[in-house]
Amino acid sequence: MAHFTVSEKGDSDVISHMILYTNDGVEVTYSDDTKVHLSACGSAFLHEVPPHHHNTPYSSGLRKVQHRSRFATSMFRAKVKQALDFRNRFSERPYLCEELMESAAVLKTAENIQTTRWLKSPADHHCLSVLSDGYLQFRSSDGHAFILLAPNRHDFTFQYKARLSTERDEAPTQTKEQNINNNGAQADRDKPKTTSENTDSENNQHSLDVDNSTKDSSQVEERPASSSPRCYFKYTWVVQHHSINNHPTFLEPILKILLSITPTEIKQLANHGENHSTPQKNHAPVGDGGGGQMSVTPRGSVYVTLQSSLDACCQGAHLHPWSQRTETDNVNYWKGHRIKVIYTEGVIFRMGWGTPCAVEIYPGDGSVMTSRGITGNYFTHYKTVATESEIIFEVEEKVYSMSQPPPKSSNPSAKYSLAKLISQGSRLMRDISKTQSADGSDGDGSNSSLSDIHCCWKYEFKLSKPRQAALLEECAVPGLGKFTAFNTGRVRVLFD
Numbered sequence: 001m002a003h004f005t006v007s008e009k010g011d012s013d014v015i016s017h018m019i020l021y022t023n024d025g026v027e028v029t030y031s032d033d034t035k036v037h038l039s040a041c042g043s044a045f046l047h048e049v050p051p052h053h054h055n056t057p058y059s060s061g062l063r064k065v066q067h068r069s070r071f072a073t074s075m076f077r078a079k080v081k082q083a084l085d086f087r088n089r090f091s092e093r094p095y096l097c098e099e100l101m102e103s104a105a106v107l108k109t110a111e112n113i114q115t116t117r118w119l120k121s122p123a124d125h126h127c128l129s130v131l132s133d134g135y136l137q138f139r140s141s142d143g144h145a146f147i148l149l150a151p152n153r154h155d156f157t158f159q160y161k162a163r164l165s166t167e168r169d170e171a172p173t174q175t176k177e178q179n180i181n182n183n184g185a186q187a188d189r190d191k192p193k194t195t196s197e198n199t200d201s202e203n204n205q206h207s208l209d210v211d212n213s214t215k216d217s218s219q220v221e222e223r224p225a226s227s228s229p230r231c232y233f234k235y236t237w238v239v240q241h242h243s244i245n246n247h248p249t250f251l252e253p254i255l256k257i258l259l260s261i262t263p264t265e266i267k268q269l270a271n272h273g274e275n276h277s278t279p280q281k282n283h284a285p286v287g288d289g290g291g292g293q294m295s296v297t298p299r300g301s302v303y304v305t306l307q308s309s310l311d312a313c314c315q316g317a318h319l320h321p322w323s324q325r326t327e328t329d330n331v332n333y334w335k336g337h338r339i340k341v342i343y344t345e346g347v348i349f350r351m352g353w354g355t356p357c358a359v360e361i362y363p364g365d366g367s368v369m370t371s372r373g374i375t376g377n378y379f380t381h382y383k384t385v386a387t388e389s390e391i392i393f394e395v396e397e398k399v400y401s402m403s404q405p406p407p408k409s410s411n412p413s414a415k416y417s418l419a420k421l422i423s424q425g426s427r428l429m430r431d432i433s434k435t436q437s438a439d440g441s442d443g444d445g446s447n448s449s450l451s452d453i454h455c456c457w458k459y460e461f462k463l464s465k466p467r468q469a470a471l472l473e474e475c476a477v478p479g480l481g482k483f484t485a486f487n488t489g490r491v492r493v494l495f496d
Contacts (some may be wrong), residue, residue, distance in 0.1 A: 013032075014285050015030055016344070018343040020086065021040075022338045022340050024093075025321070042087055042088075043097075044066070045069050045076070046066045047064070048064050049065075068313075070312060071099065072100070084097075084241050090240070091110065093310050094307070095160060095309060095310045096238070097442065098310045108232045109233060113144050114308075116304050117303050127140070127141060128261070134384065135259065136261070136266060138254065138257070141301065151366065154243065155360075159240070160306055162235060166312055168213075206488055231472070246354060250304055250305060250306075251304070314456050316456035318461060346415070347421065356374060357427075358370060359376065359425045359432070366383075369382070369424060375429070375433075376397060376425065376426040377402045378423050379400050381396070381398045381418070383394075383395070406422075407421070469490065479496065
């Protein structure tokens with residue numbers, strides 16, 4: 001798994017474990033027993049404090065605080081940012097609120113980025129490079145996205161520019177200049193433009209394209225005020241981690257190109273000595289990745305539609321698991337939802353509910369362990385070993401069995417225990433098999449009755465059309481008035 005670290009605020013805020021469910025809901029538990037529940041859409045959170053953390057002796061039971069994520073106060077801001085970062089890395093669609101971001105991470109551009117262009121022959125157009133840590137980087141020709149294939153060739157990182165979450169039907173942001181001159185703008189638009197004026201307008205429209213070949217993703221390229229557009233969109237770089245065996249379908253064309261590159265071609269790229277000094281943890285693409293600078297025919301390109309971010313305000317807030325009040329304190333808000341990713345002690349466990357089901361373990365050293373079969377008794381460990389070039393890595397495969405676990409390491413500085421990880425993975429594998437057998441599932445990846453129907457951002461809201469009023473009954477009461485009843489539930493009374 002690519003570099004995934006969790007920033008720790010203090011001793012009391014050390015993360016014990018993080019869980020992502022199949023509906024993209026998140027549960028974070030800290031060492032002090034406090035919890036943060038993040039809704040499936042990411043727009044709301046619930047913070048729980050156990051009874052022994054209350055400052056007054058008169059408090060009893062859990063103390064629960066519910067807020068919208070974008071308006072989190074300083075007391076919960078760091079925890080909400082951790083939960084959102086974890087969610088966005090492994091979820092289907094990200095939730096990106098500007099209120100929780102650093103200003104340097106927000107990119108402003110007049111271009112409405114919805115698709116990216118990828119070359120079918122990336123090596124011939126310098127869109128492909130081998131980084132110093134062995135990762136194979138494939139950049140889109142427009143500079144809006146790139147993909148990193150791990151040396152073990154079992155997982156990859158996809159990073160792209162995603163538009164920030166906004167209110168539904170919100171228009172692009174206008175500059176101050178347009179707001180000031182809004183009254184006289186209509187008169188200027190009515191005037192016929194000369195050829196030179198049209199050329200200047202087109203140049204200004206494309207002047208905010210961000211050149212990612214020389215700048216980090218957290219930096220925004222400054223442009224002269226005269227060239228700024230009248231309307232712009234706000235974007236940020238989103239990092240997502242996926243498995244080769246379980247990834248979104250829209251990335252399939254890119255992976256097909258990337259996996260078709262032979263080891264011989266990779267060695268040739270490494271021997272050229274291009275872009276080896278940049279490690280893969282840097283989020284900015286390396287090399288010539290400027291927006292639309294390459295001349296490529298459409299026949300030699302593949303266009304991929306990017307995943308859009310979720311709305312800033314959830315339309316299905318009533319479907320959040322804590323929307324229904326309960327009298328008990330210890331409530332499992334995610335009961336019935338399947339687990340997709342677990343992060344604990346620096347190790348990532350990824351559950352695959354497909355056919356066949358599988359468990360993948362990422363210890364954090366660049367290796368990966370995958371389950372074999374449906375019993376969870378065998379695991380294959382893919383570990384990368386550097387060659388003489390120190391850039392090309394070879395993959396070593398070792399098979400471990402639960403009946404004969406690997407011996408414990410005698411090195412006290414070892415980061416993890418193979419026997420412990422295999423035991424945890426085997427237990428998760430048995431839980432997956434047991435759950436699928438109990439549900440009668442065919443392994444499609446989620447329980448549709450819970451993950452889709454009761455998922456706030458997947459639920460489709462249908463507005464019912466008002467029925468045409470029809471007369472049901474009409475009567476007149478002497479001395480009182482005339483009563484008329486309709487099928488819509490309305491009653492009209494005309495008093496004498």
